[in-house]
Amino acid sequence: MTDSTKTLCPYCGVGCGLEVSPPAALGKATNRDSQGTPIWKVRGDKSHPSSQGMVCVKGATISEPLTKNRLRYPMVRDSLNEEFRRVSWEEALEKIADRIQTVRLSQGADAICMYGSGQFQTEDYYVAQKLMKGCLGTNNFDANSRLCMSSAVSGYVQSFGSDGPPCCYEDLDLTDCAFLIGTNTAECHPIVFNRLHKHCKQDRNAKMVVVDPRRTPTAEAADLHLAIRPGTDIDLLNGIAHLLMRWGYVDTQFIDDCTANFPAFAEVIQHYTPEVVARKCDIQIDDLETAARYWGESQRVLSLWSMGVNQSSEGTAKVRSIINLHLMTGQIGKPGAGPFSLTGQPNAMGGREA
Ligand code: SF4
Incomplete structure (x- = not known):
């Protein structure tokens, strides 16, 4: 039984394997940064085939942004002149679905597109394709990696x-x-x-x-x-x-x-x-x-x-x-x-x- 989770560094094309563990665990000292703030601990995953436990400074410090000013919940605004306001996930998802449906019914499915990135995992791509092709009926899905290494x-x-x-x-x-x-x-x-x-x-x-x-x-x-x-x-x-x-x-x-x-x-x-x-x-x-x-x-x-x-x-x-x-x-x-x-x-x- 371990308190760490295996994941991947999303920063560069190497895709190093990481093990991350929460700041506090029963019976263990709390992980803190140099200011004393509790932070998630990151180390290289020794069993990962490409990185073999190695990480560079970018991967090693990947947990630091988690404690910074990150977006943690949906925020919307109805026009660019307004300030963002916090909404629930239900309201946010409903707004997105409504907007997609409006465009689909008024202009057709090909008026919708989704643009992903090489940071998606293959399973994410698969689900995104299902949504666009199988559910909405358009082929308009692509990722920036096509352009990146075209x-x-x-x-x-x-x-x-x-x-x-x-x-x-x-x-x-x-x-x-x-x-x-x-x-x-x-x-x-x-x-x-x-x-x-x-x-x-x-x-x-x-x-x-x-x-x-x-x-x-x-x-x-x-x-x-x-x-x-x-x-x-x-x-x-x-x-x-x-x-x-x-x-x-x-x-x-x-x-x-x-x-x-x-x-x-x-x-x-x-x-x-x-x-x-x-x-x-x-x-x-x-x-x-x-x-x-x-x-x-x-x-x-x-x-x-x-x-x-x-x-x-x-x-x-x-x-x-x-x-x-x-x-x-x-x-x-x-x-x-x-x-x-x-x-x-x-x-x-x-x-x-x-
Ligand atoms: S740890 Fe460094 S080399 Fe590895 S994927 Fe992240 S940024 Fe790239």
Whole structure:
């Protein structure tokens, strides 16, 4: 018997497992903050598969807002000029149902929509869809996660015919070469980064390459930081592909068995010589060659990216360029390797699939 409840941190795409327990429990000292106010206690859930008991400062302090000025009951106002007033849950729900019914009867079900987020759990999505589609009769339900990672979705679909990232968190512990592009993982997905960084420190042969115009905390931890000119990601990726091709780091068996139109791709990348790419990206040829060598010499390459790629111009083409590197070298479909889009919210995939 335990007085704690298992739940998830809702803040970022890692979705760390948490155990929370109330401020006071019989026979135990009351949990208090530094001002002496009783607060809920939060710790990492050691049995959680992705976070393994780790939490970052955001998750560890998640209970603090509970004691602050939060909305704890429904409040309504009939016009924007009025002050909010507290109402009962019955009154609030009745108002919502009445309003929906009025719109449905006067303008039709398609005049109603619901917009969710990647913080919904899959079960929440399911119930929301039931309400919108089964009960009200409209398909107008979507979640912000579709927009958030739509470039990754389109890139995966165009390359693979399916939008699921073909990787998992265990790959972080197994990779020889982590290639991070358009992602400040250390600050935006801290527990993913901690896990990867720990692995790279333990395995001295594992390399971390970070592609980012800024010198972020993620870049600080890299073996190689490529501070490319903003917007030249595809030049860089095709430049690496050019060198991999030139140096013979291609998996011809995988290309024959699992890809299509490789000659057309080879024709494109032959124009991305190191001289051209270094000039366009504003990086040293040596650094470009080092990145290509790390990729080519590794047994298991894991690329990681997030909104620096997904929410940029030509985002889908950038995703496909990353995936092309994996396909030409057969760095996919095995432990520690693959193209891994890091989502911004813990249940981004669920939002699109429910
Ligand atoms: S890494 Fe993300 S999900 Fe995990 S505790 Fe920090 S903010 Fe929450």
